[in-house]
Amino acid sequence: MAAIRVHDLNYTYPDGTAALRNVSFVIEEGESVALVGPNGAGKSTLLLHLNGILHSTESREAVEILSETVDPKKVHKMPKKIGIVFQNPDDMLFMPLLGDDVAFGPINLGVAKEEVKRRVKDSLDLVGLAGYEERVSHHLSGGEKKRAAIATVLSMEPEIIALDEPTANLDPKSRAELIDILRRLKGAGKTLIIITHDVNAIPELADRVIVLDKTVVADGTTREVFSDTETLLAAGLEVPTIMQFFEVLQAFGYPCDVLPLSVEGAARNLTQTMEEGAGHIHLHLHEHTHREVNSALGKYRHHHRIAADSGHP
Ligand SMILES: Nc1ncnc2c1ncn2[C@@H]1O[C@H](COP(=O)(O)OP(=O)(O)OP(=O)(O)O)[C@@H](O)[C@H]1O
Ligand SMILES: [Mg+2]
Structure with missing residues (x-):
């Protein structure tokens, strides 16, 4: 019912x-x-x-x-x-x-x-x-x-x-x-x-x-x-912090198909990744990493529109 x-x-x-x-x-x-x-x-x-x-x-x-x-x-x-x-x-x-x-x-x-x-x-x-x-x-x-x-x-x-x-x-x-x-x-x-x-x-x-x-x-x-x-x-909302953080980890090369939503989910996800990687997680820094990290950070950012800034080229 x-x-x-x-x-x-x-x-x-x-x-x-x-x-x-x-x-x-x-x-x-x-x-x-x-x-x-x-x-x-x-x-x-x-x-x-x-x-x-x-x-x-x-x-x-x-x-x-x-x-x-x-x-x-x-x-x-x-x-x-x-x-x-x-x-x-x-x-x-x-x-x-x-x-x-x-x-x-x-x-x-x-x-x-x-x-x-x-x-x-x-x-x-x-x-x-x-x-x-x-x-x-x-x-x-x-x-x-x-x-x-x-x-x-x-x-x-x-x-x-x-x-x-x-x-x-x-x-x-x-x-x-x-x-x-x-x-x-x-x-x-x-x-x-x-x-x-x-x-x-x-x-x-x-x-x-x-x-x-x-x-x-x-x-x-x-x-x-x-x-x-x-x-x-x-709608002016956001996603759980853990989810945002794992998207940043992805930019550092962390393999993650399904982003965890909670701390418990994150612990499970990390455990599984390490079990598959013989006890290790491999992260790296390439030329494009900073750009990807910034893009992951920017994805969830709210933008304020300040009146004084608008209307000018
Ligand atoms: N008694 C009332 N008389 C007139 N307008 C009202 C009254 N109560 C709420 N409103 C208006 O109705 C709209 C919805 O209000 P409501 O309180 O349902 O929002 P809300 O989603 O619960 O917001 P919040 O997250 O701030 O609690 C708002 O624009 C509010 O100003
Ligand atoms: Mg309310």
């Missing part, structure tokens, strides 16, 4: 800002999809359509969750199906104590008291905030709030989880832990849709990438989308 079906979704904000234009895609149950795009591309706007917070008047039947059209009159029924972690955690924490914030969703869903307690504990454990029940939500640090916001959604045990920039503002250890949490949810069969600017995290998190720039400009496996440099650059 399709978890999320968006068909020809258009949305214009009341002030006339056109945020989404003819957006269409289908996400199957159990898929893990990264949604990427430049600032202002409409990613957060799209997310708010998935549980009916925003509803297009131009395209009323545009969004289906688990085969049911999202109906703005039945928004209260959505949290069991899809949980959304907003970009700004302050929009999700409004009770005095964190334990109450995490209990709020399941209590509203009519979950029994003991079960609510268990869910609160498990959800806080899962995001690395074990024992934070009595902490004052609005006193938490930025990174703690980010994780707390995720716990308020996990406690409702939704089938689909959509997260708006879950790794933003996290320290490296918390970021790694969060990636781990998301991987565990993915392993448990949850459908995930993850908005992120963190391109280096995508290979670990997502099987598929959708590039949004008001409309869907690319949609494919993570490797397919990262191989389409032109579209990515046009």
Whole structure:
């Protein structure tokens, strides 16, 4: 069954800002999809359509969750199906104590008291905030709030989880832990849709990438989308650093048919190359090497157009 079906979704904000234009895609149950795009591309706007917070008047039947059209009159029924972690955690924490914030969703869903307690504990454990029940939500640090916001959604045990920039503002250890949490949810069969600017995290998190720039400009496996440099650059995005680095290595003569996307992939790739090369990697410097290195470096460079420079020969 399709978890999320968006068909020809258009949305214009009341002030006339056109945020989404003819957006269409289908996400199957159990898929893990990264949604990427430049600032202002409409990613957060799209997310708010998935549980009916925003509803297009131009395209009323545009969004289906688990085969049911999202109906703005039945928004209260959505949290069991899809949980959304907003970009700004302050929009999700409004009770005095964190334990109450995490209990709020399941209590509203009519979950029994003991079960609510268990869910609160498990959800806080899962995001690395074990024992934070009595902490004052609005006193938490930025990174703690980010994780707390995720716990308020996990406690409702939704089938689909959509997260708006879950790794933003996290320290490296918390970021790694969060990636781990998301991987565990993915392993448990949850459908995930993850908005992120963190391109280096995508290979670990997502099987598929959708590039949004008001409309869907690319949609494919993570490797397919990262191989389409032109579209990515046009959308102001980039590819994982490891991928760029291996392209530079290629310029030094490193034999590599398929560029690795992650550090783990790089380690595997290097191991295999050395096994084939009797324990060695052969790199070299020729006359043309510098040109090729520069061309590899330049391939992913973003160019700013400075007004004063334009218009002159
Ligand atoms: N409430 C609103 N009223 C009017 N315009 C809005 C509103 N919210 C967002 N917009 C506009 O809609 C467009 C899409 O915004 P959105 O927040 O969905 O982008 P985004 O892809 O999430 O960007 P970012 O990566 O910066 O979070 C932007 O041009 C934004 O200024
Ligand atoms: Mg956003």
